[in-house]
Amino acid sequence: MKRRLLLATAAALMALPAASFAQGMDKVKACFIYVGPVGDGGWTYQHDLGRQALAAEYGDRVDATTYQESVPEGADSERVMTQMALSGCNIIFATSFGYMDAVNNVAAKFPNVKFEHATGYRRDHANVSTYDARFYEGRAVTGTMAGLMTKSDKIGYIGSFPIPENIQGINAAYLAAKKVNPDATMSVVWAYTWFDPAKEADAARALIEQGVDVILQHTDSTAPLAEAAKTPGVVGFGQASDMAEFKPSPRVASIIDNWAPYYIERVGALLDGTYEQGATWAGIAGGEVEIGEITDAVPAEVKTKAQEVRDAIAAGTLHPFTGPLKKQDGSDWLAEGETPDDAELAGMNFYVEGITGEIPN
Amino acid sequence: MDIGGINLVTLLATLIVASVPILMAALGEMVVEKSGTLNLGVEGMMIMGAVTGFVVAVTTGNPVLGFLGGAAAGAAMAGLFALLTQVLLANQVASGLALTLFGLGLSSLMGQGWNGIRPPLTGDVPLGPLADIPVLGPILFSHDWMVYLSLILVVAIWWFLRATRAGLILRAVGESHEAAHALGYKVRRIRTGAILFGGAMAGMGGAYVSLVRVPQWTDGITSGAGWIALAIVVFASWKPWRVLMGAWLFGGISVLQLNLQAAGSRIPVEYLTMSPYIITILVLVLISSGRGRAMGAPADLGKTFHASH
Numbered sequence: 001m002k003r004r005l006l007l008a009t010a011a012a013l014m015a016l017p018a019a020s021f022a023q024g025m026d027k028v029k030a031c032f033i034y035v036g037p038v039g040d041g042g043w044t045y046q047h048d049l050g051r052q053a054l055a056a057e058y059g060d061r062v063d064a065t066t067y068q069e070s071v072p073e074g075a076d077s078e079r080v081m082t083q084m085a086l087s088g089c090n091i092i093f094a095t096s097f098g099y100m101d102a103v104n105n106v107a108a109k110f111p112n113v114k115f116e117h118a119t120g121y122r123r124d125h126a127n128v129s130t131y132d133a134r135f136y137e138g139r140a141v142t143g144t145m146a147g148l149m150t151k152s153d154k155i156g157y158i159g160s161f162p163i164p165e166n167i168q169g170i171n172a173a174y175l176a177a178k179k180v181n182p183d184a185t186m187s188v189v190w191a192y193t194w195f196d197p198a199k200e201a202d203a204a205r206a207l208i209e210q211g212v213d214v215i216l217q218h219t220d221s222t223a224p225l226a227e228a229a230k231t232p233g234v235v236g237f238g239q240a241s242d243m244a245e246f247k248p249s250p251r252v253a254s255i256i257d258n259w260a261p262y263y264i265e266r267v268g269a270l271l272d273g274t275y276e277q278g279a280t281w282a283g284i285a286g287g288e289v290e291i292g293e294i295t296d297a298v299p300a301e302v303k304t305k306a307q308e309v310r311d312a313i314a315a316g317t318l319h320p321f322t323g324p325l326k327k328q329d330g331s332d333w334l335a336e337g338e339t340p341d342d343a344e345l346a347g348m349n350f351y352v353e354g355i356t357g358e359i360p361n
Numbered sequence: 362m363d364i365g366g367i368n369l370v371t372l373l374a375t376l377i378v379a380s381v382p383i384l385m386a387a388l389g390e391m392v393v394e395k396s397g398t399l400n401l402g403v404e405g406m407m408i409m410g411a412v413t414g415f416v417v418a419v420t421t422g423n424p425v426l427g428f429l430g431g432a433a434a435g436a437a438m439a440g441l442f443a444l445l446t447q448v449l450l451a452n453q454v455a456s457g458l459a460l461t462l463f464g465l466g467l468s469s470l471m472g473q474g475w476n477g478i479r480p481p482l483t484g485d486v487p488l489g490p491l492a493d494i495p496v497l498g499p500i501l502f503s504h505d506w507m508v509y510l511s512l513i514l515v516v517a518i519w520w521f522l523r524a525t526r527a528g529l530i531l532r533a534v535g536e537s538h539e540a541a542h543a544l545g546y547k548v549r550r551i552r553t554g555a556i557l558f559g560g561a562m563a564g565m566g567g568a569y570v571s572l573v574r575v576p577q578w579t580d581g582i583t584s585g586a587g588w589i590a591l592a593i594v595v596f597a598s599w600k601p602w603r604v605l606m607g608a609w610l611f612g613g614i615s616v617l618q619l620n621l622q623a624a625g626s627r628i629p630v631e632y633l634t635m636s637p638y639i640i641t642i643l644v645l646v647l648i649s650s651g652r653g654r655a656m657g658a659p660a661d662l663g664k665t666f667h668a669s670h
Contacts, residue, residue, distance in 0.1 A: 036580075036581070037469060037579070037580030037581050038580070039469065039472060039473070039476050039579060039580040040579055040580065041476050041477055041579060069580075070580075070581060156623065162630075187622075187623050187624075187625060188622070189619055189622040189623050190622060190630050190634070191619075192634050193584075195581070195584070196584045196585075197570075197575045197577070197579050197581075197582045197584065198382075198570060198574050198575055198582070198583070198584060198586065199584070199615070199619075201574060201575045202375075202379060202615065202616055202619050203619050203623075205375060205616075205619075206375075206616065206619040206620040206622070206623040207623045209367075209368065209371050209372075209375070209620065209623070210366070210620075210623040210624055212623070221579050222477065222577060222579065223575045223577065223579070226479070226575055226576045226577045227575075229479070229576075230576075243477075244477075245476075245477030245478070245479075246477075356625050357622075357625050358629065358630075360629060360630040360631050361631070
């Protein structure tokens with residue numbers, strides 16, 4: 001009985017939007033699935049700010065109250081999204097790279113529900129769109145600061161998983177640091193997690209014990225900054241969110257992901273019937289990547305230099321990956337003045353020349 | 362003392378600190394299991410200890426009170442478990458799992474608004490000239506008092522279980538609650554006491570995560586440490602010294618693999634990342650091979666006791 005009711009409801013819900021898509025919708029239910037807790041102070045926190053901005057923007061026309069936190073990547077996420085689709089969500093924002101297979105599987109079953117996958121690249125079905133931010137542009141700014149501020153010439157990078165997004169960040173930060181400080185080296189530690197405060201703190205500690213005095217992180221919690229705070233002279237950067245509570249030091253600047261404009265735009269398009277499948281990849285210029293306040297713990301000339309890099313990237317006069325560049329194995333990658341296209345960036349799976357260590361498979 | 366670019370002294374010092382939370386929680390759980398109760402809610406009790414300890418320490422400005430608060434919160438959670446399993450005779454496995462889920466949710470609720478605050482620092486114990494001894498000084502004599510407390514507790518629990526009458530009774534209850542009952546021992550009361558102790562230990566371990574290891578509060582901060590503590594109890598075949606070894610082994614290898622990566626080791630990261638688990642399994646196999654009775658598990662572990670006559 002229950003199941004039949006459920007299926008009937010689902011069928012009714014699926015039939016309804018199909019008829020009304022072309023001319024827009026009166027009310028949209030937008031649902032969100034998060035990989036960590038909203039209180040992580042980083043990645044998920046920023047997505048949730050975007051959700052709140054969405055609700056504030058459209059008021060009664062959008063129901064953005066449905067979200068689920070700490071959903072593991074894999075089978076669980078598929079269950080959660082199926083449940084969301086069955087419960088009447090018109091658009092589902094899946095906010096972690098590892099939801100990729102699940103998003104595409106569920107999208108096949110619910111052709112009338114729109115799926116938006118953050119940082120992914122697979123759009124197997126017409127109702128799957130992907131969106132991403134050019135975090136590597138922010139990395140070029142923090143990398144510049146890291147190169148200028150390190151006294152031991154050792155920069156540390158806490159990677160989450162060896163996926164292109166991380167590798168872009170590592171390469172961009174290293175190249176920017178190298179440009180202002182030819183002696184700078186980079187040590188990479190893979191934490192194999194997006195969110196595990198104790199492990200992230202351990203990774204930061206391991207780097208500090210190796211003499212690293214500037215830490216860049218690609219994981220979601222503020223634990224590396226808390227660990228850096230224990231050792232005087234070690235600085236780091238806010239990741240995904242401003243992490244302002246660690247100002248003025250160790251957090252000397254930050255890369256902020258601002259998802260609100262994208263969420264508002266996409267749901268707005270759904271409301272007025274102009275929604276189309278897309279693959280968005282905006283950066284500093286588009287406002288999706290912001291550089292948080294550079295604190296007074298940073299020398300004035302370093303601050304000026306960082307702002308120059310930021311403004312040049314925003315203006316389009318500087319690309320973090322500009323040739324001549326070689327790959328780690330010494331083979332040529334980019335010729336003089338050349339920049340990579342988006343497809344090449346999105347699939348980046350090699351270190352640039354000068355970084356030691358291997359990328360795990 | 363450098364091996365492969367890693368300073369062995371700092372590594373050992375880090376390892377001892379890194380393994381305190383799982384050591385505390387595993388010691389507590391070992392006592393609980395020795396009394397014949399299986400409490401799978403360690404993770405829930407730890408995280409409640411983490412959030413309560415953090416809130417208390419920040420509010421009072423005193424880390425010692427924070428640890429006591431963490432212990433109290435863990436014991437309160439354990440009290441709930443004792444009520445369910447000892448009074449209402451609910452299934453222990455289900456109650457323990459529920460306790461973990463409850464603890465994760467409640468801690469997240471309690472922690473609202475406590476993100477991004479720095480707790481008061483837990484200072485090192487001033488051991489004076491001892492800390493200046495080369496090699497041994499940094500490894501053994503330059504830690505905070507919780508490290509020493511956890512080591513003292515290993516000895517105390519070993520001595521309690523082995524050499525005291527109360528310890529003997531606790532073990533008797535775990536081996537055969539019917540026999541202990543027939544001898545006139547209060548099985549439920551003894552088990553409740555053990556459960557509360559286990560909760561307090563888990564709570565203190567949790568508080569160590571939020572006050573010393575990570576020094577901050579974020580949702581889900583213990584991220585699975587409670588489950589590792591549970592595994593270490595089995596790994597240790599319910600013996601305090603082996604709990605210590607297990608905690609150091611697991612904590613040590615977790616820290617070592619990150620250090621090896623930071624030092625630019627040539628060993629592929631995949632092997633490093635899985636090494637804590639692989640080595641834990643290997644040791645488990647070695648320990649358990651060729652021994653008699655199921656590796657020292659208390660005979661009545663996980664069985665519900667109901668005094669029917």
